[in-house]
Amino acid sequence: MEQNKITWRWLYLPLVMLLALACKKDKQEESKPPVEQPGADKLTDNIEAIRARSYFPGLYTAVIKDGKLIYARSFGVADATTSRTFNPSTIMPVASITKTLASIAVMKGIELGYFNMETNINDILPFAVVNPYHPDIPIKLKHLVTHTSSVYDTLSGGNDNLVLEKTPKQSLGDFLKDYFVPGRQLYKNSNFLGTKPGEKFEYSNYATALAAYLVELKSGISYASFVKKYVFDPLQLQSAHWFYDNTRSDLYAGLYHPIYLWLPVYSQSSYPDGSWRISGEDMVKYLQEMMKAYEGNSSLLKRESWQQIFTPKVTAVPGMDMCIFWFKKQDVYMHGGTDPGICTKIGFDAKRHYGWIIMTNTSVSATETVTLHADFNKIESSLIDFADRQ
Known part of the structure; x- marks a missing residue:
């Protein structure tokens, strides 16, 4: 769900937390792929340099090439009050990526x-x-x-x-x-x-x-149950679900805002448009499957169904087409999402056979948090550049 503003009634955390998050280089929890790729350390340093001057409480990034995970790193904190690190198993909502x-x-x-x-x-x-x-x-x-x-x-x-x-x-x-x-x-x-x-x-x-x-x-069943049956279970996305689950509370990322600081838990009735909760490591599985699906090699649907999904139907904006709930720009298929305390993006280049993921537990807006939005785009660009060089 694409949103920029929300009026909240809650108690703010002390301003000192914001300063600490903005200035401190938090302990990094890494999810290392089986084989390190050339330039991985440089990519990590570049992302850390962006974080050092910006406001990303937590961050998960990943790159897939030829179906394999070639880079995965987590940065910062999932919970600022406990300093619990943001790691590959940290779960957060992914906003409009849900539409895919x-x-x-x-x-x-x-x-x-x-x-x-x-x-x-x-x-x-x-x-x-x-x-x-x-x-x-x-x-x-x-x-x-x-x-x-x-x-x-x-x-x-x-x-x-x-x-x-x-x-x-x-x-x-x-x-x-x-x-x-x-x-x-x-x-x-x-x-x-x-x-x-x-x-x-x-x-x-x-x-x-x-x-x-x-x-x-x-x-005849809920949409949540339908997607679980036909997507989550076949792909073994153990972290994937829709609504807040008390048994997973230690795995959830807290949601934050550069101005309002901590955000409380919220939900929405129109959950199919933006309430999917998932970990970074399971999002990797999902994107890998979508890249296979583009080639017609996913058993979730018939080959002709995948062809329908990834075939452009209308022009969304000049230079970008709308497929079936996927955007297409040249050879790249993508979808992002923003909600209060959330900014995410997944994409894959069908011609060059690589994909990328970026998930952060903070609000990012092109109009309200201009510098943060630019830094999010720089991190995404660095992931794409890394994939392109492999």
């Missing part, structure tokens, strides 16, 4: 005969979703998965959907009903664009949540 799971879930639904890309979503939903400006033009599944549905996120960047609780207050279906049904609490005409469904790209969390809800309705 929806590409698999939707295509699995098609394989199971639930629907197809031309399906009118109102043929499945228990309530009607209609663009009030174009009531006679149906919203189809293909519109949801390419962000061309004309659905518009009006909830203050999505933040009104966040609650300071470990689990959401509403079910996925109840939230969507409140948002899309006239007369309900969250409904307004401006929840839709004035353009026709299929006419314009407009990134939407709630369109993604709608696609996930279709899977839930047709499968």
Whole structure:
């Protein structure tokens, strides 16, 4: 879920913690690949140099080349109050990278005969979703998965959907009903664009949540359970889950903000658009599988389903296409995510056969934390440069 602002009501940690985190070079916990690659130490030093002048409480970075993990490092702290280090098994939410799971879930639904890309979503939903400006033009599944549905996120960047609780207050279906049904609490005409469904790209969390809800309705199980069955379990992603789990509390990264410091645990009803929790080491497994999938070598789906996922459908912005919940720029497939206390990015170059991961437990915004955003991009660029030289 892409968001920049949130109003919180909590007790701030002392300012001294911020200063300590900003100035101290924290003890580094490393996840070493089997064989060190030339330039690995230089890459680590470069990332540490960026951290020394910036604000990244914790950080996980990894590079994959030809299917193998060639670099993996963790930096800093997962918990500033205890100085618990950020390590490969540290778990954190990954925000909008979560949407890439929806590409698999939707295509699995098609394989199971639930629907197809031309399906009118109102043929499945228990309530009607209609663009009030174009009531006679149906919203189809293909519109949801390419962000061309004309659905518009009006909830203050999505933040009104966040609650300071470990689990959401509403079910996925109840939230969507409140948002899309006239007369309900969250409904307004401006929840839709004035353009026709299929006419314009407009990134939407709630369109993604709608696609996930279709899977839930047709499968007869929760979307969370569906993804666990068809993705998490087959890939043995032991850390992957959706909602806060007290039994894993010692593995969670605390979430931080350069201005507000510590952030409390929060959750969201539209969890399919951004609530996936996972460790760095399991994210490596996932990205390795996606790189195999691009070649048609993943058993999670049929080869033709993967081809559909990675085939560009519409232009998102000049120079970048939208596939099925994956962005494509030249030969690179990618998705990032930002939420309060979270910034993540995964990507892979299909031509050069390398991929990268960066996960940090702090808020990064191109408009609010400009220097931090630039430093995040520099770390990502250094990972790509390292992969390119191998």
